[in-house]
Amino acid sequence: MSMLIRDxxxxxxxxxxxxxxxxxxxxxxxxxxxISTVADRVNSxxxxxxxxxxxxxxxxxxxxxxxxxxxxxxxxIKNENILQKVVDLPILSNSDPSEWRKVxxxxxxxxxxxxVSVQTIVxxxxxxxxxxxxxxxxxxxxxxxxxxxxxxxxxIEKQPIFLSISSTAxxxxxxxxxxxxxxxxxxxxxxxxxxxxxxxxSLTELHNVSDYLSEVMIVRNAAEYSKSTVLGxxxxxxxxxxxxxxxxxxxxxPNLKISESIPTGNATLSEIYDTTEEEFACKVAGVTLxxxxxxxxxxxxxxxxxxxxxxxxxxxxx
Amino acid sequence: xxxxxxxxxxxxxxxxxxxxxPKRWNKKYKEKRLEKLRNHNKALAQLDDFYGSVYKDSxxxxxxxxxxxxxxxxxxxNFSDKERIQKYLMSIGAYNLRKIxxxxxxxxxxxGGKQKQHREMSSNIYQIDGSIEExxxxxxQSEMADIYPxxxxxxxxxxxxxxxxxxxxxxxxxxxxxxSGSRDPTQDTPLAESLKSADYxxxxxxxxxxxxxxxxxxxxxFVPTSKLKGLDDFIPESTHYxxxxxxxxxxxxxxxxxxxxxxDHLDVYAFERGNxxxxxxxxxxxTEVFDYHILRxxxxxxxxxxxxxxxxxxxxxxxxxxxxxxxxCQTLTPGLFVINCGATRxxxxxxxxxxxxxxxxxxxxxxxxxxxxxxxxxxxAGMYDKIIVTVPSTFDRKAVTDDENNMFSPSLIKxxxxxxxxxxxxxxxxxxxxxxxxxxxxxxxxxxxxxNDAVVQRALEAQWTxxxxxxxxxxxxxxxxxxxxxxxxxxxxxxxxxxxxxxNNCGPLYFSKLVKNLNQGNSE
Numbered sequence: 001m002s003m004l005i006r007d008x009x010x011x012x013x014x015x016x017x018x019x020x021x022x023x024x025x026x027x028x029x030x031x032x033x034x035i036s037t038v039a040d041r042v043n044s045x046x047x048x049x050x051x052x053x054x055x056x057x058x059x060x061x062x063x064x065x066x067x068x069x070x071x072x073x074x075x076x077i078k079n080e081n082i083l084q085k086v087v088d089l090p091i092l093s094n095s096d097p098s099e100w101r102k103v104x105x106x107x108x109x110x111x112x113x114x115x116v117s118v119q120t121i122v123x124x125x126x127x128x129x130x131x132x133x134x135x136x137x138x139x140x141x142x143x144x145x146x147x148x149x150x151x152x153x154x155x156i157e158k159q160p161i162f163l164s165i166s167s168t169a170x171x172x173x174x175x176x177x178x179x180x181x182x183x184x185x186x187x188x189x190x191x192x193x194x195x196x197x198x199x200x201x202s203l204t205e206l207h208n209v210s211d212y213l214s215e216v217m218i219v220r221n222a223a224e225y226s227k228s229t230v231l232g233x234x235x236x237x238x239x240x241x242x243x244x245x246x247x248x249x250x251x252x253x254p255n256l257k258i259s260e261s262i263p264t265g266n267a268t269l270s271e272i273y274d275t276t277e278e279e280f281a282c283k284v285a286g287v288t289l290x291x292x293x294x295x296x297x298x299x300x301x302x303x304x305x306x307x308x309x310x311x312x313x314x315x316x317x318x
Numbered sequence: 319x320x321x322x323x324x325x326x327x328x329x330x331x332x333x334x335x336x337x338x339x340p341k342r343w344n345k346k347y348k349e350k351r352l353e354k355l356r357n358h359n360k361a362l363a364q365l366d367d368f369y370g371s372v373y374k375d376s377x378x379x380x381x382x383x384x385x386x387x388x389x390x391x392x393x394x395x396n397f398s399d400k401e402r403i404q405k406y407l408m409s410i411g412a413y414n415l416r417k418i419x420x421x422x423x424x425x426x427x428x429x430g431g432k433q434k435q436h437r438e439m440s441s442n443i444y445q446i447d448g449s450i451e452e453x454x455x456x457x458x459q460s461e462m463a464d465i466y467p468x469x470x471x472x473x474x475x476x477x478x479x480x481x482x483x484x485x486x487x488x489x490x491x492x493x494x495x496x497x498s499g500s501r502d503p504t505q506d507t508p509l510a511e512s513l514k515s516a517d518y519x520x521x522x523x524x525x526x527x528x529x530x531x532x533x534x535x536x537x538x539x540f541v542p543t544s545k546l547k548g549l550d551d552f553i554p555e556s557t558h559y560x561x562x563x564x565x566x567x568x569x570x571x572x573x574x575x576x577x578x579x580x581x582d583h584l585d586v587y588a589f590e591r592g593n594x595x596x597x598x599x600x601x602x603x604x605t606e607v608f609d610y611h612i613l614r615x616x617x618x619x620x621x622x623x624x625x626x627x628x629x630x631x632x633x634x635x636x637x638x639x640x641x642x643x644x645x646x647c648q649t650l651t652p653g654l655f656v657i658n659c660g661a662t663r664x665x666x667x668x669x670x671x672x673x674x675x676x677x678x679x680x681x682x683x684x685x686x687x688x689x690x691x692x693x694x695x696x697x698x699a700g701m702y703d704k705i706i707v708t709v710p711s712t713f714d715r716k717a718v719t720d721d722e723n724n725m726f727s728p729s730l731i732k733x734x735x736x737x738x739x740x741x742x743x744x745x746x747x748x749x750x751x752x753x754x755x756x757x758x759x760x761x762x763x764x765x766x767x768x769x770n771d772a773v774v775q776r777a778l779e780a781q782w783t784x785x786x787x788x789x790x791x792x793x794x795x796x797x798x799x800x801x802x803x804x805x806x807x808x809x810x811x812x813x814x815x816x817x818x819x820x821x822n823n824c825g826p827l828y829f830s831k832l833v834k835n836l837n838q839g840n841s842e
Contacts, residue, residue: 247385248378249366287379291820294592298386301594 067097075104075114082118091125099128106135111149116157124160138163138171145175146185155189159196173203178231181210187226195232208235217242218253219269220260228269240299241272241280244292248285361717361726367456368559369765376817380765383818384718384826390596391415391588391615393648395675398603403610404585411595412587415618415804419580422800426577457559561738561768561776568779575792575831577800578625581649588615588804592821607675613641616816616824619801620706620761621645623794623814623831629653630703635693635748636660638708640671642761646706647672647686655686658696665690693744696751703756707748709741711762711769714826715818738768738776745777749789749832757792757833760813763826770828771811778832792831 072086086092107117121127142152156162165171178188198206209231213219225231230238245251254264267284281292370377394403589595600608621642632652634643637659646655659665669688712725725734748758762769781787795809806819813830
């Protein structure tokens with residue numbers, strides 16, 4: 001066995017030199033050894049037309065693309081709301097049945113139920129236009145990061161837009177940054193579900209926000225991050241609410257010498273960042289909405305001046 | 319092998335020791351520690367403690383306004399190109415406050431329903447008495463904790479506080495029964511007499527001779543401290559808070575002030591509510607004087623409260639800033655306006671600044687004099703129709719933002735604690751100087767009721783006990799109603815308080831109007 005592996009290693013050496021990626025090396029090894037991944041197996045699967053047994057549905061729009069309807073019904077979905085949504089969205093009703101079948105096959109193979117698979121497609125219809133290899137590659141990238149299939153499946157079912165991310169580096173860098181903040185895989189998945197915009201924001205913004213939360217606001221309880229959408233906010237949004245509370249005297253940075261278990265009396269991150277402006281101003285800060293709006297405008301001006309000042313200092317340094 | 323592991327482990331230890339940086343050298347840690355010690359942070363902590371209990375739910379709103387930039391306005395110079403300046407100010411979106419004031423007065427006169435609103439407003443006067451007690455108790459607790467390092471039982475403190483308050487109440491009752499000055503608890507008695515009536519602890523008396531010493535176990539007993547030495551100059555902070563509580567009531571009349579007339583020549587411009595834009599620095603116009611003066615908008619209220627009439631003699635007794643003199647000058651009403659800078663050596667600067675706004679030729683029509691006397695040295699009693707007194711106070715807005723000349727600095731603690739007494743003295747002097755029928759407007763830049771209402775009450779009491787002079791306190795709540803659209807004015811016990819509020823961020827500024835009653839000499 002060891003000889004065999006050594007042979008394979010030598011034969012794939014040239015390719016490794018070119019790609020210089022560990023992940024591609026593993027893939028090549030698996031191919032040479034005859035161990036196919038889930039993605040490979042799904043990609044190689046032939047799409048088989050199933051016979052559809054359609055049951056009459058009262059409220060279902062008969063004018064919609066009948067093949068698509070029949071196909072969805074063939075998976076045992078009788079929920080009228082879902083069927084109505086499919087009819088309402090032309091991108092779903094007019095798409096090729098083979099595209100539906102392709103995505104459904106992938107999802108069911110990965111362990112999702114048929115109804116969840118359809119719901120996921122309804123959530124993000126652009127999935128139908130992605131190639132099966134791309135979907136599988138993205139899914140495998142997520143699994144590689146998390147080293148868990150269940151968590152990834154749940155996450156993708158809730159945020160199918162993550163399958164459109166093709167860059168492995170993007171996924172890994174954000175995953176690692178989030179893991180560094182919240183320490184557990186489940187919490188990372190929870191954060192990504194609640195604020196998917198993290199995947200599309202710049203990494204420096206995420207760094208800045210996490211630094212601000214840990215160094216200025218001194219948030220010590222990692223569980224608080226996953227319960228709020230704060231990591232999906234921009235630094236300005238985070239700062240404006242924190243500074244407002246700080247100036248109102250409603251947020252005191254906790255003393256690091258005091259145990260975490262002793263309540264600080266500060267509002268939680270969720271209370272600060274997951275509330276409407278009115279709720280935040282009236283309930284959390286104890287002032288009027290007008291005051292918060294005025295403060296926001298003042299802060300925006302200050303932010304602009306800070307930015308210009310930092311730009312000027314940067315140019316001076318150069 | 320063993321030697322190798324030992325060496326490697328010791329090397330590791332050595333490198334770790336080399337890399338170890340003591341916490342006190344850490345820059346961030348140092349900055350944080352220094353930040354806590356800064357005067358403005360100390361001030362903020364004290365204000366949180368005191369005003370938090372006085373203003374309760376409205377304190378966060380005041381706090382954020384105090385920590386934000388103050389709203390400014392401009393007073394247009396009548397001696398420059400007025401029309402051009404007004405056009406320019408309107409073009410940048412500023413409003414003429416005189417026009418708004420007059421419109422508000424019109425609306426008030428038309429609708430009588432405003433009176434109801436006024437009554438509702440006056441019922442919302444913040445509760446001070448109970449809150450002051452809380453602050454006093456807390457202050458006492460902290461002082462006791464400072465003096466006695468051991469944790470003091472809270473029950474003991476409560477008991478002492480209760481006993482003190484009971485004792486105080488009894489004293490007040492006794493005083494009222496026996497008359498003032500009949501009983502003095504600190505009366506000195508000869509030592510021999512006091513020894514006769516003294517209670518001795520016989521267990522602690524040590525008998526002469528070696529047996530007495532041997533037998534006396536009291537030598538080994540713990541002797542608690544009965545008096546602290548070396549704290550002769552120590553002023554407990556609780557006495558400062560007591561200044562409000564222990565004020566005796568002097569007789570005074572209360573009258574509702576009618577809405578004053580906004581001076582015709584006074585043009586003050588400001589941006590609308592919620593707009594925090596600032597004005598550009600003033601330039602010289604065609605007459606070679608400055609176009610406008612940028613001022614803190616809150617000062618408009620006490621100047622309007624003065625209700626200046628043509629040809630009156632006006633005195634700014636403590637000229638602490640240029641805003642009030644500039645506003646009074648631009649009304650063009652006073653016959654004589656004396657600005658006394660109060661031995662601060664600011665006289666020359668004031669004169670130079672005022673001259674850059676006014677021609678030499680018009681000086682005679684609106685006569686103003688700048689003096690540098692100490693307020694107590696002014697001797698023109700009965701000469702002034704109107705006096706405005708802006709006494710030095712804790713300057714809350716400055717205290718929470720600036721470290722320099724901060725009244726909450728540890729080096730100025732004595733001055734801060736003695737402020738109410740100094741303020742009372744200055745106000746008493748102003749009440750002496752004013753003509754019969756003339757009025758005094760007392761101003762402070764603080765939210766503290768100890769420096770505001772308590773000082774007014776003390777000064778009234780002092781005047782009553784000294785010369786049986788009676789004053790009328792003018793209730794300005796109705797008079798200040800037209801200003802509510804651009805200033806948040808809250809009624810206090812004896813005056814009005816311009817409260818910081820972010821959309822109209824002016825103040826804090828307390829002002830009270832006192833009128834010397836007529837025919838005082840005849841009644842005596």
